Amino acid sequence: MALKTTNPTKTNSWKKLESHFSDIKSKHLKEFFSSDKNRIKDLSISWEDFYVDFSKNRITKKTLSLFNELAEEVHLKDAIERYFTGDIINKTEGRAVLHTALRASRDTKVYVDGEDVIPEVYQVREKIRSFSEAVINGSHKGYTGKAITDIVNIGIGGSDLGPAMVVDSLKYYQNHLKPHFVSNVDGDHYQEIVKELNPETTLFVIVSKTFTTQETLSNANSIRNWFLKSTPKDAIAKHFVAVSTNIESVKAFGIDEANIFPMKDWVGGRFSLWSAVGLSISLAVGNDNFENLLDGAKEMDIHFRSAPFTKNIPVIAAYLTVWYNNFFGAESEAIIPYTQYLNQFATYLQQGIMESNGKSVDRDGNKTTFETGTLIWGEPGTNSQHAFFQLIHQGTKLIPADFIAFAESLHGNKDHQDKLMSNYIAQTEALMNGKTTEEVRFELKKDGLGKEEIEQLVPFKVFDGNRPTTSIFIKKLAPKSLGKLIAMYEHKIFVQGVIWNIYSYDQFGVELGKQLAKTILNELQSNKLSNNHDESTLGLMRYYNEN
């Protein structure tokens, strides 16, 4: 069984949403607040250590109830059950989508092809625990008997972004092992990293679901050659491990079966950090923290699966994306974490969201007649305030933004934290309220400007406001809360895909470039340029070979 298909724009609720949209599209957020005393109660959710305030969005209670009608018409509840119970919802690749099974409790039963997958999930989790503990406590030694000091994750896409983002986000919780990430096929990337490494004390973790990815295999081969320049061949066993579904190819690469951490094809690359792909996380922050991350995600899974949609964080977050994307015509969404630790969060979500929902064919195989996946971008505040916020405040584009913050500072500098949080809160207030002509005049007058000067400046200093934001306020950045946050976005992606009637779990769009790169590589290396390319492409190939 697969997901049901419904063109969302042909539903009754969509028509109702269209008419509701024309009723409220010109209303200012300030009016929503002044006309509804219950707005915060209705449009915010306190759940565990999360406080999510949706009230600064251009919606009313009615918007949510119409979206709930839409959810019924597109069979969201049924889709959620299929997602969690291992239905083949990734139909185009013939697979279940079960990253949720990787963090489910031990007594859960999830069947794939008639077999409960949970026992194996826990076997792999045990293997991750015992290996990472041995590396961390020094009982796993390098080939000269020294303890490991550095770990290098070699992977790309989901085999890099997830672990890299989590390791960086949890830097505060890191142990003595120094993590490194090699991803780009650009040879300068790995060279810059290995130049500082001692082969005797470095562990390489090759991560590739397919073990066919050009970038990862090239980096793994070059790094193995670099390693073998100063080490005997049998040293590989102590210094190279791999995570993959493709056990045969890993063995052919020269890695002992005992050093292979298996994963399953029902784990999508961009949702795989909870699997053995998270080995680098377990090594860098310790397995207890890795398990806490998984536990946090499990709690969000339970919330998502059981909370009514009007109090369901990922569901409402997804409604908002559809609302702005399909009704207001917004093309992008910004993710602004007010913590430097989440520096890589937007980059990570770019793959999660854009690789999943960047589709233009519906689940019936027809071209969609409406907009789907949004552009995702962002940088931490307050840095981003001094970079691109001007455009969010006064530009011509509507950019809904998620503002994420953690109330407690990890190092505990209260003064800095007060400043950071004031900025976090002030920005959403400013984006909502803006600044009126009267306010601008009043301020300029107070600054001592003359009448003429004031009138000249007024148009430039007015802020319309009415720019929507969602505030996701969390008590403290910890493995568990981070797990919840990541899982929240995973489920939001799922709900969007269900509403848009697309398949979120394949990524055929990345294949064509890979194919052409192979052909071009052969031609460049043999210096036999074929005529199967257009003039522009040939020109670039010639330029490369001549320089």
Ligand code: F6P
């Ligand atoms: O970019 C395409 C992609 O297939 C991603 O979905 C995946 O995360 C990445 O390549 C890496 O793939 P693999 O883990 O098989 O090396």
